[in-house]
Every structure is written in structure tokens, then in C-alpha cells.
Amino acid sequence: MTTNELEIVQSTSKKDKPSQDQVPFGTIFTDHMFTMEYEAGKGWFEPKIVPYAPLTLDPAAMIFHYGQTVFEGLKAYRTEEGRVLLFRPEKNFERLNLSSERLSIPPIDENVVLEYLTKLIELEKDWVPSTAGTSLYIRPFIISTEANLAVAPSKTYKFMIIMSPVGSYFTGGLKPVTIHVEDQFTRAVKGGTGMAKTAGNYSSGYQAQANAKKLGNADVLWLDGVEKKYIEEVGSMNIFFKINGEVVTPALNGSILKGITRMSIIELLGTWGIEVNEKKISIDEIYQAFQDGLIEEVFGTGTAAVISPVGELNWQGKKMIINNHEIGELSQKLYDTITGIQTGKVEDTMGWTVEVK
Template sequence: MSQYTITVMKNEKPKPKPESDQLAFGKHFTDHMFIQDYSREKGWHNPRIVPYQPLVLDPAAIVFHYGQTVFEGLKAYKTKDGHIQLFRPNKNMERLNKSNDRMCIPPVDEEFAIDAIKHLVHIDHEWVPDAPGTSLYIRPYIISTEPYLGVSPSSTYQFIIILSPVGAYYEEGINPVKIAVENKYVRAVKGGTGEAKTAGNYASSLKAQEDVADEGYAQVLWLDGVEKRYVEEVGSMNVFFKINGEIVTPALNGSILEGVTRNSVIELLKYWDIPVNERRITMEDIYQSYLNGELEEAFGSGTAAVISPIGELAWEDKKMEINNGKTGEISKKLYDTMTGIQYGTEKDPFNWVVKVK
């Protein structure tokens, strides 16, 4: 049994809920939020669910000046029979604590964090949309709150969870997206914070993404920060390539985020006896396999988009149209199976699903 008791203050003025066809990604927020405080004297304490509201922070709070913060992203899904379920929340909380360790933030109780998520989702269960492809996005995050203009870990923090009903992350949905390989900017290097889910990683990616957006590219594919040869990940997704019948994905190396969906894809491929290899791979390798007619599919994986086929890769002055710009067989099978498990229409042989109500 948890050492914590969550107090609840209900929102007496519920907001109108958006229609399912009006759901963008991350634009709407539910009636309640979870907050828990931390101090060196008390540890994590005072967990509570309160009406969704602005935060009050000192202008000198460390989070504003030195970026000591981490976050996670997962979803709640409504099944056809009206139940609500989560997908592998234990992996997200495990990764949250890995990010905490890298950013000098005290660890959270992972089991309690999942209980807090379930409690909050249960209270706001009417916000879980049921239209095809929609879900309730869950954003747990931790911010450093001590007012201090000094480069050192904060002595106080807040652990916060907010909820957002969402539609598709990419406008293209399961249709292939266009990705540009980034050669100028660097997102992360081994020994940096690339494997932590921290805000600065994403802020540093904005310029590259902005530069290619006008050319119709949904995201950039990052290369390693030292040689700029080795494939790492897409801004919001891990990346996979099907080359001559084998699925290849960059090996975790300290600068790549260990995606929950990435792990799930690898487990599914092994379950289906499809060859999958985690290794270093260069853009030269990718391009040569394209010229040889061996680059059969490419796709990204992530909580937001689940599986996103890549129909075109632009690298330097070269453009690679993959699988004639169409969704590949493996991409579709992975998407259908993963979403089937998440929405309860497919069997869950891995016990990935956690029931909320």
C-alpha cells in the first residue's frame, strides 16, 4: 500500500468538452490536474488533485533559468465496451526516474505515480474520447521550483500531471510523412542529455524543424553529434528501416531516447519472428541500400504517433522515395497490432495493458 493519500478538490465549473473532430494534439486540457511537492526536509509530500489552473512560481525559480525539468508522455484509451486502459505506464515511470537521475531530480515512487495517473484519469474519464484514432494524452512532468540564480540542483520540486484529449499527432495520420535529414545542427551527444526526456533537448531541435517545415517536411532525422554520419532518431520518434528483409534501428548509445513504443515494436517483431537488429547505421548505408533497391520501408515509432511511415527521406541534395511513398506492410501491421492492443480489439500477449475503469 502506498504511503501517500491523494486529496481531491473537484472542479465546480467544468469546461465544455471539444468535439472529436475538433481535436488537435495538445490543444485542449481537462478539468483537473495532479500536483505533488518535494522538499529536502519532507521528501515527496502533499499529493493532490485540484482543478486545472495556472501555476504560481517565483520569477527566480530554477526551472526558468537552468532548465532543470523532465517529462513523460503516455495515453489512456477507451475500448468499445467503455473501459479505459493505459499502455505500459510502468515503462514510462521507469524512464521518468532515469531522466530524474540524469537531471539531479529526486526519484518518484513509480507505483504511486501510476496510481496517481489512474486516479486522475478516473476523475476526468468523461474526457477520454472514443472516436477512432483519438485518446487521452497524459503528461507527467517535474519542475524545479527553488528561487535561486545559481547553477545547482533545486531543493524543491513539483511533480505535476495534466491530461489532454487528442487526435492524430501528424495530419497525415498513418499515411507516410516526409522527413529531412539534419546536417547542420546537433541535438545531443553521448554523455549529454539525449537519453533523458528533458525540455532542453526539444528546445534545441526547434530551429532545424522550423527550417524544413516550409519545404513540407514533418520532422528532421538527427545524426550523431560528432561525425554527423550515424542515424539517431527523429525529433518525436525513434526510427526503423526495413533493409533487404531485416528491420534495423539505431542502437541505444547514450544520446538516443529509449522509447517505450520502440521497445514494444522490437518485442512485437521478435514475437513474429521477423529479423530485427539494433546497431549503428550510417546515412551512407541507408542511401546505398536505397540505390540497391533494398530499402523497403522506413517508419518512426512514438507514443504520440504510434507508428508513422516515412514516405520520403531528404539527405543533402538527395531525395529517397521509400516504398513508392506508400505505407509498408510491416508499418501497417505494427500500427494495427499496437493500436489494437491499446484499444482492446487485439489480444495482449505481453500484459502491456493496465485497466483504469
């Protein structure tokens, strides 16, 4: 990566900020964005913070034709004292490079880019909301920009960071959701792009999610793409089960996203003396455990919701009611602790937060 001094061009026309109690997800964006270019043989160059604006791309830009792109999602939180905290941002840029490697995209300098992000947030501090449950969502992403229809990695790329204030994920409180176990469509297979955070992974799940919602489900629990037997992840979340006192989660197998909240939950539980068993888990095992009355809690983990309790699993006409559709004690404790660390209400003994001065 080439070293370049960050250029900052401030907007002369500031936007009106939305009401903090009515902030839709991902539709309102801050005044500025970060951009940086890449060219083969030259590396990354021209880091800039500029006014938020549309892009101009050649119709032959390779992103439009071959989907060579990766992205991340993280948040900035405002504490009661007015400080602004990031939650493990270095892990997001580490994972961005992991995704880039899979998509044949050149790596970024994680430490330098984190400095650029910090500068961007410093400029946009007023956009970090303070109402309980709100945050500033941060979307770093890379797109291939070379105008070329050849089926090969692009020789040029654009790296960007845009930011959007978002409201509380749980508008009606932390309530368990109903999940459909998908056994028709395939999300990913080992050796594919399931472990990368890339655009096509998400749009390919739309049809299954739409079908699940028609049946009254909030999301889809994906099974493995080969045997349609082993549990992988829920939509945009990793999944955990508490069975007869033991916490289990699917092992990272090359087709499951390496969730940062997932990682944090496992590390946090370890400090509480609770070991998480990462292993292959079949849907048959889960159904048998349900029939035996051993499933105590099920919850998803991700940046958006942190913890999303599951109150019902539907699989091949079989309905599994979890904990009487109520949030479990462990799920609640994990949610309170992680969100408390993120917002400065709970002491960060893990060293996870980064303060933006």
C-alpha cells in the same frame, strides 16, 4: 519518498468538452490535475488532485533559469465497450526516473505515482474520447521550484500530471511523410542529455525543423553530434529501416531516447519471429542500400503516431523515395496491432495494458 494520503479537491465548475472530431493537440485540458511537492530532507509530500489552474512561481524559480525539468507522454484509450486502457504506463514512470537521474532530480515512487494517475483518470473518465483514433493525452512532468540563482540542483520540486483529449494524429490517414536528414545542427551527444526527456532537447531542435519544413519536409532525421555520420532519431520519434528483409534500428547509445513504442515494436516483432538488429547505422549505408534497391520500408515510432511511415528521405540534395511513397506491409501490420492492443480490439497477449476501473 514520504507516504501521504491522496487529497482530492473536486472542481465545482466543469468545462465544456470539445467535439471529438475536432480536437487540437495539447490546447484543451481536463477539469483536474495532479500535484505533489518535494523538499530536500523531507521527500515527496502533499499528493493532491485539484481543479486545473495556473501556477504561481517565484521569478527566481530555478526552472526559469537553468531548465531543470523532465517530462513524459502517454495516453489513455477508450475501447468499443467503454473500458479505459493505459499502455505500459509503468515504463513511462520508469523512464521519468531515468531522466530525473540525469537532471539531478529526486526519483518518484513509480508504483505509488501510477496509483495517483489511475485515481486522476477515474475522476476524468468522461474526458477520454471514444471516436476512432482519439485518446486522452497524459503529461507528467517535474519542475525545479527553489527561488535561487545559484547554479546547482534545486532543493524543491513540483511534480504534476495534466491531461488533454487529442484527436487522431493522422487527419488524412496513415500516409508516409518526407524527412530531411540534418547534417548541420546537433541534437545530442553521448554523455549529454539526449537520453533524457527534458525540455531543452526539444526547443534546441526547432530551428532545424523550421528549416526542414521550408524545404517541404515534415520533420528532421538527426545524425550523431560528433561525426555527423550515424543515424540517431527523428524529432520526437525513434526510427526503423527494413533493408533486404532485415529490420534494423539505431542502438541506444546514451544520446537516443529509450522509446516505449520502440521497445514494444522490438518485442512484438520478436513474437512474430522477426529479429531486430540494433546497431550503429550510417547515413552512407542507408544511401547505398537505397541505390542498390534494398530499402523496403522506413518508419518512425512514438507515442503520438505509434507508427509514422517515411516515404522520402532527403540528404545533401539526394532524394531517397521509399516504397513509392506508400506504407509498407510491415509498418501497417505493426500499426494495426499496437493500436488494436491499445484500444482493446486486439487481444493483449503481451500484458501491456492497464485497465482504469
